[in-house]
Structures are given as C-alpha cells and as structure tokens.
Amino acid sequence: MNQASDSASINAPAVTYNANGAVTVTVSSSAGTPAGSVSLSVDGGSPSTQTLDGTGAATFTITNPNAGSHTLSASYAAQGNFSATGATGTLQVIPASTGITVSASTVTYPANGTVTVQTTSAAGIPTGSVSLTVDGGAPMTMPVDATGKAQFTLSSPGIGNHTLSASYGLQGNFAATIATGTLLVIAPTTISIGAPAVTYNVNGLVTLMVTSPSGTPTGTVSLSVDGGSATSQALNSSGQATFTIASPSAGPHSLSASYTGNFNPSTATGTLSVSLSPTITSIKSGLAAATVTGQGYNVGVSVAAVAPGAGTPTGTVTLSDGSASCIAILSGGSGSCTLTSTTVGMKTVTGTY
Numbered sequence: 001m002n003q004a005s006d007s008a009s010i011n012a013p014a015v016t017y018n019a020n021g022a023v024t025v026t027v028s029s030s031a032g033t034p035a036g037s038v039s040l041s042v043d044g045g046s047p048s049t050q051t052l053d054g055t056g057a058a059t060f061t062i063t064n065p066n067a068g069s070h071t072l073s074a075s076y077a078a079q080g081n082f083s084a085t086g087a088t089g090t091l092q093v094i095p096a097s098t099g100i101t102v103s104a105s106t107v108t109y110p111a112n113g114t115v116t117v118q119t120t121s122a123a124g125i126p127t128g129s130v131s132l133t134v135d136g137g138a139p140m141t142m143p144v145d146a147t148g149k150a151q152f153t154l155s156s157p158g159i160g161n162h163t164l165s166a167s168y169g170l171q172g173n174f175a176a177t178i179a180t181g182t183l184l185v186i187a188p189t190t191i192s193i194g195a196p197a198v199t200y201n202v203n204g205l206v207t208l209m210v211t212s213p214s215g216t217p218t219g220t221v222s223l224s225v226d227g228g229s230a231t232s233q234a235l236n237s238s239g240q241a242t243f244t245i246a247s248p249s250a251g252p253h254s255l256s257a258s259y260t261g262n263f264n265p266s267t268a269t270g271t272l273s274v275s276l277s278p279t280i281t282s283i284k285s286g287l288a289a290a291t292v293t294g295q296g297y298n299v300g301v302s303v304a305a306v307a308p309g310a311g312t313p314t315g316t317v318t319l320s321d322g323s324a325s326c327i328a329i330l331s332g333g334s335g336s337c338t339l340t341s342t343t344v345g346m347k348t349v350t351g352t353y
Contacts, residue, residue: 001082003078003080003082003083005029005030005031005083005085006027006028006029006031006034006076006083006085007027007028007087007211008025008027008028008038008074008075008076008085008087008137009025009026009028009087009159010024010025010072010074010079010084010087010088010089011023011024011026011039011089012021012024012072012089012090012091012092013168014091014092014093014094014214015065015091015092015093015106015177016063016093016094016095016096016097016175017065017066017067017093017094017095017096017123017174018064018096018122018124018173019064019078020061020062020063020064020065020250021061021062021065021070021091022059022060022062023059023060023062023072023078023089024041024057024058024059025038025040025057025058025059025060025062025074025087025090026036026056026168027052027056027057027076027082027085027335028054028256029056029067029082030221031081031082031193032081032082033054033055033056033082034052034076034079034082034342035052035056035079035080035082035273035296036052036057036077036079036080036082037049037051037052037058037077037079038052038058038074038075038076039074039075039076039077040060040072040073040074041069041072041073041326042062042065042070042071042072042091043070043078043342044071044073047073047075047238048060048091049284051210058306062091062143065093065171065172066093067093067094067095067096067172067173068092068093069090069091069092069093069185070090070091070092070244071088071090072089072090072091073086073087073088074086074087074088074089076236078090079252080317085286088141091275093172094119094175095172095174095175095301096122096124096173096174096175097121097122097123097172097177098119098120098126098168098171098173098174098175098176098177099119099120099121099166099177100117100118100119100120100130100166100167100168100178100179101117101118101120101166101179101181102114102115102116102132102179102180102181102300103115103118103162103181104164104181104182104183104184106117106183106184106185106186107157107158107184107185107186107187108185108187108264109157109158109159109185109186109187109188109189109213109214111153111156111158112153112154112156112157113153113154113157113162113185114133114151114152114153114162115132115151115152115154115181115275116149116151116152117130117142117144117149117150117151117152117166118147118148118222119144119148119149119168119174119177120136121148121174122296123173123174124173125147125148125169125172126148126174127148127171127173128143128144128168128169128171128172128339129141129142129143129144129150130142130144130150130166130167130168130176131141131166131167131168131169132152132165132166133164133165134154134157134162134163134164134183135162135163136142136165137198139167140152141338142171143182144172145174147351148184151328153172153190154183155182157183157185158185159182159185159186159187159213159214160184160185161184162182162185162257163180163181163182164180164181164183165178165179165180165181165307166179166180167329169180175275179242180282181309184272185215186263187263187264187299188212188213188263188264188266189210189211189212189214189217189259189263189264189265189266190210190212190267190268191208191209191210191257191258191259191267191268192208192209192211192230193207193208193255193268193269193270194205194207194208194209194269194307195207195271195272195273197272197273197274198248198273198275199274199275199276199278199308200247200248200250200274200275200276201247201248201277201305201308201311202246202247202308203244203246203248203347204244204245204248204272204274205242205245205251205254205271206223206242206245206246206255206272207240207241207242207243207245208223208241208242208243208257208259208268208293209238209240209270210220210235210239210240210243210259210266211237211239211262212232212263212264212265215263216237216238216239217239217259217261217262217263217341218235218239218261218262218298219224219234219235219259219260219261219262219263220232220233220235220259220260220261221233221235221257221258221259222257222258222259223243223256223257224255224271225245225248225253225254225255225258226253226254228284230256230258234304235261246273246274247315248274249274250274250275250276250277251273251274251276252271252272252273252274253271253272253273253304254269254270255269255271255272256268256269257270260294266319268345270335275350277305277306277311277315278305278306279303279304279305279306279353281301281302281303281317281351281353282297282302282350283299283300283301283319283349283350283351284300284301289340293341293342293343294340294342295340296315296339296340297338297339297340297341298336298337298338298339299319299326299336299337299338299339299349300334300335300336301317301319301328301330301334301335301336301351302333302334302335303330303334303353304333312332312333313330313333313353314330315330315353316328316330316335316350316353317335317353318340319349319350319351320339320349320350320352321339321348321349321350322348323341323342323343324339324342325339326338326340328351344348
C-alpha cells in the first residue's frame with residue numbers, strides 16, 4: 001500500500017526584537033490528519049523536534065531572535081500512512097525602537113561646549129555609534145559607552161544659538177532614530193570701575209562700565225560700598241551707570257559691582273580713595289611782654305578746613321618752641337595750652353595737627 005501524500009506549511013508572524021518568535025508548522029493530507037513529529041531548523045542550525053497535535057500542527061518558540069530575516073526549514077519524515085514532506089519560510093524580526101536625546105549646557109564664550117547624546121530602548125542598551133552635526137556641518141561620529149551615551153566636545157563655539165542634530169543609524173537589533181537640540185553660547189562681560197580719588201567732605205563718583213565683545217550690554221548694575229547694602233541702576237545706552245557716594249569718610253573704601261542683563265552676569269571690585277581734608281593752622285601767643293625760662297605762657301591755636309574741604313576740625317594740636325611742647329585740645333576748631341620754654345632767646349612756635 002502506498003503512503004498518502006501530504007504537505008507542510010509554516011506560519012511565522014513577524015515580531016520585534018526582544019520578543020520570542022512563534023513558528024507553527026502544519027502538516028496536512030487529503031487522506032486524514034498526519035500524526036507523529038515534525039522538525040524545524042532556523043538559519044540552518046540544528047533542528048528541534050515537536051509532536052504534532054490533533055490538528056497536525058506543532059508550534060515552536062524561538063527565544064529572543066536577533067533583528068533581521070531568519071530562514072526556517074521544516075521537515076516531516078514519512079510516518080505511518082503519510083509520506084515525507086517539508087516546507088520553508090521566513091521569520092521577520094523587526095529592530096527594537098530606539099530613543100535618543102541631545103543635551104548641551106549653556107557655556108560662556110570662549111569656553112568649549114559639551115554635547116551629550118543619549119540613546120535608550122525598552123529592549124536594552126543600544127550599541128554602536130551616534131553622529132552629531134552642528135549648524136548643518138559635517139557629522140562627527142562617536143561610539144556609545146556601556147550606558148548608550150556619547151559625549152562630544154565642541155572647541156570654542158561662537159556666540160549665539162547652535163543647532164544640534166544627532167542620529168543613530170540602524171545597528172544590530174536597534175532601529176534608527178534622530179533628535180535635535182540647541183547649544184547656547186553666551187557673550188562674556190567685563191565691568192570696569194572708575195572711582196577718582198576725592199577729598200573728605202566731597203561726594204565720590206563711581207562709574208561702572210559693562211562691555212562685551214558681542215555688543216553693548218543692557219540691564220542693571222549694582223554697587224555696594226564697604227560691604228554695605230547694594231544700590232542699583234540701569235545701564236545707559238553706552239553701557240554705563242554713575243553712582244554718587246555722599247561725603248564718604250577719609251580712607252580707602254572697597255567697592256563691589258555686579259551686572260545682570262541680556263549678557264552673561266559678571267562682577268568686579270575696586271577702591272575709592274578719600275584723602276584727609278586740608279587745613280590751615282593759626283597760632284597766637286598770650287604774652288604781652290618777654291618772659292623767662294621756666295615760666296609758662298598761654299598759646300592759642302585755631303584750625304580751619306581749606307576748600308574744597310569743609311567742617312570744623314576736631315582733635316589735638318601739638319605746639320612746640322623747638323625744645324618744649326604742649327598739647328591743645330580743639331573745641332569748635334580752637335584750643336590752647338601752656339607752653340613753658342626751657343631755653344632763652346626768640347622763640348618760633350609751630351603747631352602740628
């Protein structure tokens with residue numbers, strides 16, 4: 001008796017990488033339902049065997065096949081009343097979808113820019129390389145690390161916004177993807193402090209000028225004196241602002257300036273020097289006639305400010321005839337003390353304030 005002829009068919013729905021493939025082999029015959037077992041090999045590999053069910057079908061699980069087309073070969077050996085048969089087919093595995101992001105922190109010219117390209121996938125960490133173009137220029141390529149990341153260094157990019165375009169080509173089990181981003185390079189600013197020296201009792205003028213190689217900054221400058229509370233002013237069309245320091249005391253005063261606005265923030269420090277107010281001293285002796293050594297006599301002194309200085313001097317004046325001295329305490333700009341000369345002769349009295 002001749003065996004009944006039969007035929008085999010393969011059904012293998014496409015899957016996405018990181019999912020198992022299911023391949024169903026069905027053996028059929030007009031003479032009935034074949035029984036026994038069927039074998040399947042994938043890409044020419046070693047066959048695996050399964051028993052046909054009551055419908056003449058067997059389903060094979062292909063564990064996590066790589067992306068791409070996989071050749072399937074099924075064979076049914078002659079068994080019982082049914083002759084041998086076979087079939088071929090294809091299992092299509094679609095690359096897993098891939099995500100990509102581009103990030104770039106703002107930098108101040110002429111610093112280098114750093115651009116980070118990160119790839120991701122629910123199916124695992126993408127491998128291979130990514131490419132980056134800046135402002136439509138020639139692409140740069142770098143391999144991704146073990147986390148799917150690549151970092152590009154841009155050498156001193158110019159001031160302004162730079163368009164970034166990153167791409168990951170189809171590689172292995174991961175699909176191609178692209179992303180865009182922006183690198184902002186801001187202009188540096190410099191604050192110069194002009195603070196001419198003044199004399200006590202004259203207002204100080206402090207001029208702040210903010211400059212940048214990319215234009216005239218706008219915005220606000222602040223100034224603090226000796227660590228005190230800051231005052232602020234808007235820059236004029238030339239990038240300047242002038243502060244009036246009302247009658248600062250004599251001595252050096254530390255200045256601290258800062259800028260905020262449409263350009264990069266910056267700070268600067270300086271000094272306002274305030275000199276002592278000039279004075280004039282007049283001396284008058286209380287003697288009506290000559291005196292003798294060892295006998296004290298009253299000497300009066302007055303001290304007055306010289307313009308542009310103003311106000312009433314306080315403190316002490318040391319009066320001396322060259323050998324003896326006394327100290328006059330000022331009140332209302334005047335004072336006196338008793339000077340006792342120790343040598344004979346005409347005396348010239350000097351005062352030191």
